[in-house]
Amino acid sequence: MSPPAANHNPATPHARAVVQFAAMRASGTLPILTAEEVVSRLGALRARQPVTFRAFYSSQLGGIVTDPALMVLPFDDHMVHRGHGIFDTAGLVDGKIYDLEAHLDRFLLSAERSKLRLPASRAEMRDVIIKTTGVSGRRDGSIRYWLSSGPGSLDLTPATGAEPGFFVMIFDGLSYPAxxxxxxxxxxxxxxxxxxxxxxxxxxxxxxxxxxxxxxxxxxxxxxxxxxxxxxxxxxxxxxxxxxxxxxxxxxxxxxxxxxxxxxxxxxxxxxxxxxxxxxxxxxxxxxxxxxxxxxxxxxxxxxxxxxxxxxxxxxxxxxxxxxxxxxxxxxxxxxxxxxxxxxxxxxxxx
Ligand SMILES: Cc1ncc(COP(=O)(O)O)c(C=O)c1O
Structure with missing residues (x-):
């Protein structure tokens, strides 16, 4: 399959990624990537598939990132490969978070029903949600947050010693036709x-x-x-x-x-x-x-x-x-x- 005409300019990250993939297929080799190449390819992926993700907190990273290419989870996180995770979404309206307590109540109920351990207290998670929203700079949009049973195995039950993951994403929100x-x-x-x-x-x-x-x-x-x-x-x-x-x-x-x-x-x-x-x-x-x-x-x-x-x-x-x-x-x-x-x-x- 040839790349779409609009992306033929090899100056764009997307075009570079397409060229790399085509070269890899032509040579029949699978490159073993360095950390720098991975970051660069994650950037190319985002350029190809633009998103409106403004800020992301990960308890696994222990901080917030604003580059969407870095908003990632380890593949062995059980939320990724077993669906052992929960989430909730609160609205951000004119610089204020709407009805967060009700959404957090439901989040904690879902955690309990899913037998997920909490990585922090409700007050601490609430604080992270508010601070991540502040870092995003967005005044309107959506705040989605997840709890995962954590990485460490490809088994079903949480891996021994796995730390539960907490993630917060600030994005522009879903929009529907007028x-x-x-x-x-x-x-x-x-x-x-x-x-x-x-x-x-x-x-x-x-x-x-x-x-x-x-x-x-x-x-x-x-x-x-x-x-x-x-x-x-x-x-x-x-x-x-x-x-x-x-x-x-x-x-x-x-x-x-x-x-x-x-x-x-x-x-x-x-x-x-x-x-x-x-x-x-x-x-x-x-x-x-x-x-x-x-x-x-x-x-x-x-x-x-x-x-x-x-x-x-x-x-x-x-x-x-x-x-x-x-x-x-x-x-x-x-x-x-x-x-x-x-x-x-x-x-x-x-x-
Ligand atoms: C299955 C389902 N039902 C109903 C709702 C509506 O819930 P809320 O009003 O909290 O957005 C949602 C959205 O979260 C949902 O995913």
Missing amino acids: RWYTDGLKVMTTTYPIKAPLYAVTKATNYLPNVLMQMEAKEAGVDNGVFIDAEGNVGESSNMNVAFVTGGGALVHPKFDHILAGCTSLRLLELARGLVDRGVLAGIEVRDIPVAEARASREMLLVGSSVKVAPIVRWDSQAIGDGRPGPVANALLGLLEEDMRSGDRLIPVPY
């Missing part, structure tokens, strides 16, 4: 089975069903998928929760015993009380939602830290409500954005 908010999204019922409850409520790095669901949706020309549980009740989407507004005007959300307890959903269920007081909503319920009832709802919402609140207007072949974004989606998005900018769950970042 039309999701103006026109609404289309979703499909996934053909992939929902995770068993223990795995669904644990935010582990095992996201294969979620990845496959999203790929399936994209291949089908829609925006995302929805898991349905064995009893025929609505579960969640790939990395977001779903909620509904019933014909009677109540906000209903699936129970959190078999899906991830979304920090955004939990916060919205509190903020939505204001909409009940204003008569916009008739009530708020967290319960099982049979698919037939969900399909007959007035509004369907996608909820999560990155998407915030977006209206779903079509599910499989059926329109939701009148097939247009509804007022509750819009009102909840407004409440959430206000909370993210000026609520009482914000931590100022010391830049």
Whole structure:
């Protein structure tokens, strides 16, 4: 395969890497690399595949790096080759971290369920998250952090004496098309089975069903998928929760015993009380939602830290409500954005 025309200039790191790879294949040899060559090749990899990673803390390195080429883990870390790791993501809005305590609560719960040892106290990990965010210089974006059972073997159980790893990445965040908010999204019922409850409520790095669901949706020309549980009740989407507004005007959300307890959903269920007081909503319920009832709802919402609140207007072949974004989606998005900018769950970042 020849390299793409745009990268023929050997002055670019990408072109150099392509030339090196082509030369290596032509000569039939595999080079044994020096540490300097590895760093240079990691840089070439990043040039070829640009990322918006601004700062990365690694307990294994004992510090922060800002060069994305150096944001790496040892291959034998059990999070890499066995998926024995957990993660969480908090939002960074206008220089403040939103709802970090709720995300840390869930992080620690996931650690416990995954039998992962903590490398430091909650307060120390919180401090590292805030300091790494400060080093990134970013005022808006996402903060994702992981806990791994550590390196040391290719076995299943943690290697003897392995130190658990803690990693923090500050990046620009995931972005979604503007039309999701103006026109609404289309979703499909996934053909992939929902995770068993223990795995669904644990935010582990095992996201294969979620990845496959999203790929399936994209291949089908829609925006995302929805898991349905064995009893025929609505579960969640790939990395977001779903909620509904019933014909009677109540906000209903699936129970959190078999899906991830979304920090955004939990916060919205509190903020939505204001909409009940204003008569916009008739009530708020967290319960099982049979698919037939969900399909007959007035509004369907996608909820999560990155998407915030977006209206779903079509599910499989059926329109939701009148097939247009509804007022509750819009009102909840407004409440959430206000909370993210000026609520009482914000931590100022010391830049
Ligand atoms: C499977 C799954 N469900 C729901 C959510 C929404 O959670 P949150 O609101 O905390 O982003 C996420 C994202 O973390 C997720 O990965």
